[in-house]
Amino acid sequence: MMNFISLLHPFSLEIGLAIIILGLFFLDLFSVQAKKNIGSWAWGLTFLLLLIHLSNWKHFVSALSSTYVHDALSFLLSVFFLITLLFILAMSKSYRHRFERGHSEFYMLILLASLGMITLASTTDFLLLFVSLELITVSFYVMNTYLRTDPKSIEAGLKYLVLGALSSGFLLYGISFIYGLSGSTHFSDIARYASSPEANAKVLLFGFLLVMVGVGFKMGSVPFHFWIPDVYEGAPTPATAFLSVGSKAAGFFILIRLTNIFFPHFQNAWVLLFTLLSAITLIYGNLGAIPQKNIKRFLGYSSIGHAGYLLMGFAAGSTQGLHAVLYYLFSYLFTNLCAFWVVILFSKATESDEIADYAGLSKRSPFLAATLFIALMSLAGVPPLAGFFGKFLLIRAVVEKNLIWLAVLGALNVVVSLYYYLMIVKKMYIDEPQNPETIPLDPSSKIGLSIAIAGIIGLGIFQAPLLQWIESAVKSIL
Amino acid sequence: MESVLFYTFATLVVTTALLVIFSNHPAYSVLYLVLTMFGLASLYVMLHAYFVAAIQLMVYAGAILVLFLFVIMLLNLEREGEESFRSGPSRWLALPLTLVFLVELYTVVMQIHIKGSKGLSVEGNTESLGHLLFTQHLLPFEIISFVLLAAILGTTILSKRNWK
Structure with a gap:
């Protein structure tokens, strides 16, 4: 039955998500009872969609003159986005008291952004890529401004709007160069043009660099990172968490698809570009995180640092590099969402995002403190956890390409990051709390956090299944 | 001419x-x-x-x-106000960067041979445009409707004054 539905239509996932969005609109309009539980509805339906999608395993098609493909890679990426979506929907529930109005609309915006991410996962055409990116960005414009009486949230929304529009402009300009040269927006046509003798490599490279501005904005790599600290601090925390995982991953996924087209034709420029970007991003993110006082700003800088690690995989430019990037993103998904969830639960009880207020958290809520401890250690890359194996794969990929200095820089940054992550751990475990009240936790958040922890530890210990899956996915696009 | x-x-x-x-x-x-x-x-x-x-x-x-x-x-x-955008240390960085970009753009444009696309309709009549929108570019066209939905949702929420 399940497979029958998917055979009927190659777009079952996208249409399913669209139906959920529109259905929730109607529920919200007509049923007062459902309006209160719209978050649970959204979560349940998305979970059902994930199950149906997983049952379609190995059912790959391409549609619309192959501008839209369901290959092993897009399957992997859509599962990534669906898991992210489930986490974000669940954690938004703990944050809804902060919204004076529009509770259900926030869930719909999250779903709309995810729809953009899921179409992005399967696109092999610049036109659809741009439209999907716009869907993501427009939803985030609104989500970032959602606390509209809070000046910080307005600042976050405005900064994201202005810089997002600018980067979209660059992206579009780059696409127009590539289109003008090759006469097509389709990735395979562009690849064919790039390997033909008449190809103008210089202009193609210029177009690619402009595209990289738009993608770099999404990834939050250094010359395009200026929005990150302010937006991460001002936006509602679930939106920040979504930005740091979903939107960032979207940028890296685009780059994975583009690697095939562009990497073979200007390897030297590619390697130079990504080693430099990676090195600057690593240093900036990790040094910037040290003096931060606000936990969301802190995680913002740390996310810049992680973009630096991820770029190492592209600097290597090898299949091993791509495997490492994908593995790292999966470990980053569980780790970062776990950290942000703790931030949400903590701010729900204390109305504070200041790092100073985390003092003595282990006495106020041992569970939250332990969870944040594991998440931070995984972010830093401490051995049995997922973050370690991701970093290990990335550094190995870089060493294989003889970029020893980049590997050393990456390792040094692990030490720096360990320092600032441990500062927070010290606050939580050694310092005395100013307010010894215990922090209440609802059972659903406990379950969610436990799943995230299970993901962090599971990916750290049993790497093989995910790694095999990633290898087969990367093979499908080569 | x-x-x-x-x-x-x-x-x-x-x-x-x-x-x-x-x-x-x-x-x-x-x-x-x-x-x-x-x-x-x-x-x-x-x-x-x-x-x-x-x-x-x-x-x-x-x-x-x-x-x-x-x-x-x-x-x-x-x-x-005069000082709103046009001050700060970043302007001294912006000028050379813009110049570098313009020089690069100039060199690139000088050696470009746009071959254009013959496949797409350049007659610009509505029929061929509609044909393309509903065949080759159907999916982006549908996704745009969701972009509009997100935009409408956003403007309503961010601008409505009294929310019940």
């Missing part, structure tokens, strides 16, 4: 676009933007994209910019 017309309109577009940025009064900026849109529409006409040109005039110059003007006049925006 064609290149004379092209350069006339191209100059119009570039100069008015610069004036949009450099005028101090927001209302002037919008009026210059109308001229920019007009110049762009003329360029579309020269590319035989008549329908796109008409849409450009009707939607941008006709609808959106008039709305901009309304908002600016209703909000009664004053002349913006």
